[in-house]
Amino acid sequence: MKNRALQPPWSRIRYVTPRFQGPAVLAFAAIIATGGAIFWKLVDSEFQRVFLHAAIRGHYAFDSAYDIIRDLLAWHLAGLFVGVFLTGSVLVLLLVAATRHGIGKAVDSLRASADGDLSTPTGTGPISEFGRFGEKIDATRSDTLASILKIRSEAAALAAGGISPEEFRLRWDELKHRIRRIAP
Amino acid sequence: MSGPEAAGNGPLIHRRYVFGLLLRLCVNFAGGVGILFVILYFTLSRPLPGDYAEVFHALRNLSPFLRPILAVSVLVYALLACGSTSALCVYILHKVAGPLYRMELVLDQYRSGTPTRTVSFRSGDQIQPLAQAFNLWIGTLRRDRLRWLTTMKDAERHCLQDEATCRAQMEEALRKVAEDMAGYH
Numbered sequence: 279m280k281n282r283a284l285q286p287p288w289s290r291i292r293y294v295t296p297r298f299q300g301p302a303v304l305a306f307a308a309i310i311a312t313g314g315a316i317f318w319k320l321v322d323s324e325f326q327r328v329f330l331h332a333a334i335r336g337h338y339a340f341d342s343a344y345d346i347i348r349d350l351l352a353w354h355l356a357g358l359f360v361g362v363f364l365t366g367s368v369l370v371l372l373l374v375a376a377t378r379h380g381i382g383k384a385v386d387s388l389r390a391s392a393d394g395d396l397s398t399p400t401g402t403g404p405i406s407e408f409g410r411f412g413e414k415i416d417a418t419r420s421d422t423l424a425s426i427l428k429i430r431s432e433a434a435a436l437a438a439g440g441i442s443p444e445e446f447r448l449r450w451d452e453l454k455h456r457i458r459r460i461a462p
Numbered sequence: 463m464s465g466p467e468a469a470g471n472g473p474l475i476h477r478r479y480v481f482g483l484l485l486r487l488c489v490n491f492a493g494g495v496g497i498l499f500v501i502l503y504f505t506l507s508r509p510l511p512g513d514y515a516e517v518f519h520a521l522r523n524l525s526p527f528l529r530p531i532l533a534v535s536v537l538v539y540a541l542l543a544c545g546s547t548s549a550l551c552v553y554i555l556h557k558v559a560g561p562l563y564r565m566e567l568v569l570d571q572y573r574s575g576t577p578t579r580t581v582s583f584r585s586g587d588q589i590q591p592l593a594q595a596f597n598l599w600i601g602t603l604r605r606d607r608l609r610w611l612t613t614m615k616d617a618e619r620h621c622l623q624d625e626a627t628c629r630a631q632m633e634e635a636l637r638k639v640a641e642d643m644a645g646y647h
Contacts, residue, residue, distance in 0.1 A: 295559040303551045307544045310494070314540040322532050326525050333521035338514065343524055344506040351502060359495040362543075366487050370480065377558055378474050381589045385474070388595035392602040394645040411562060418569045422603070423646060430643040437636035443625070450614075450632060457610050457639075461603035462577045 298407040305369055313362040321354050380408030384415055396423035422460070429456050475558070475588045483554050490550055494543035501535040561587045565596065572600075610639045 325347055332338075332346050340346055380402040387400040396419040402412030432453055436446065510517045561583045572578045578600060581593040617635035621628035 295563060298559045298562065299552050299555045302555060303548045306547045306551060310491075310543045310547065311540050314536040314543075318532050318536040322529055325528050325532070329521050329524050329528070333518050336514075336518075338510070338517045341509050342507045343510065343521070344503060347506065351499070355495050355499055358498075359491055362494075363488055363491045366491065366547075367484055370483055370487065374475055374480055377589070381474050381592055385591050385595040388592070388599045392595070392599040394647060396646055407562070411566065414566060414569050418573055421573055426643050426646045430640050430646075433636040433640040433643070437633045437640060439633060443629070446629070446632075453636075454611065454614055457607055457614075459575065460607045461572075461600050462575055 295407065297410070298405075301405075302369075302373060306366060309362055309365045309369065313358055313365070316361070317354060317358045321351070324350055324354070376403060376405050376408070379403045380405055380412070384408070384412055387412070387415055387419070391419050391422075396420070396426075425456070425460060429453060429460075432456075472590060474591055479554075479557065479588055486550055486554065487547070490546050491543065493546070494539050497542055498535055498539040501538060502531075505531050505535070557586060557588050560584065561589050561592065565592060568596070606642070610642065613638050613642075 328347055328350060329343065332340075344351075383400055383402045387398070390398060400412035400415050402408040432449070436449055436453065441449070510520050564583065565581065568578060568581050580597050580600075583590055583593050613635045614632075617628075617631040620631040
């Protein structure tokens with residue numbers, strides 16, 4: 279029997295980040311609404327014309343109004359589906375490309391940090407959520423760099439000499455303590 | 463679809479995830495169009511009255527009712543499709559939003575000085591190279607920190623000898639540490 283207490287509690291969490299998921303939801307809603315509006319406009323005018331034409335023509339070889347517009351409706355529904363799906367697919371691909379670009383830049387930035395470059399900005403691209411995330415990474419790198427530079431200048435000052443043994447020892451211990459605080 | 467595999471440890475977003483998203487969207491939109499069809503079918507498939515004049519009038523009088531029928535049908539379609547697509551977006555995109563949220567928490571912890579553990583995302587989450595790149599950076603920093611502390615500890619061992627040697631070794635160690643730190647810019 280599985281011990282539920284040992285399972286990670288966050289495995290079933292569905293993260294909702296309005297800044298990231300919100301614009302995507304709105305963009306899909308806009309596509310669906312636009313598709314629906316175009317469908318309504320086209321079908322309305324076409325149906326008006328077809329029913330009027332059918333009434334005037336006079337050969338009523340159909341049982342219902344649906345029989346008159348069956349093919350027309352099928353084509354318009356197919357058009358609606360294809361139009362909305364293709365536009366939605368383009369949006370998905372754009373989202374994926376933006377995510378790859380934004381997160382790719384963040385990954386590159388962290389890799390450069392591992393090589394010692396803590397100052398080149400991340401520059402994560404057009405989606406604001408990734409921009410904010412990039413700024414957070416830059417702030418973290420900047421804090422680390424500031425801490426290292428401070429330690430470095432203190433080490434250089436101590437190495438230069440001209441300090442009393444007591445003060446040297448105190449500053450030496452303080453320096454060790456500061457180094458321990460890097461990447462805790 | 464050949465996006466940058468930034469970390470060299472696999473793609474940021476798997477093709478399977480993208481195809482899964484497209485497939486779900488396809489089913490979702492098809493369902494919406496299907497519902498629109500059903501509404502219009504049941505509305506328009508009522509039999510027309512029997513004789514010639516009645517059929518003529520029924521067809522002529524259908525036009526005024528057609529516009530609201532179509533408007534309501536399209537509105538129902540739009541609401542259902544938007545609702546299900548929104549749910550789908552939240553469900554699918556949490557595999558990107560979740561890791562981002564977790565990384566933000568880790569970065570906040572790191573900045574506040576809280577001990578940082580190795581970051582790992584849930585299985586099935588996207589942008590895994592982000593965690594690997596962060597772990598690589600923190601690992602490098604920790605290795606460097608250990609090297610600097612070891613250099614200083616080595617210098618402290620000379621304090622068992624005379625004071626002058628101890629001080630000279632410590633100053634030498636400090637110069638070495640400062641030189642080593644120059645790699646960070």
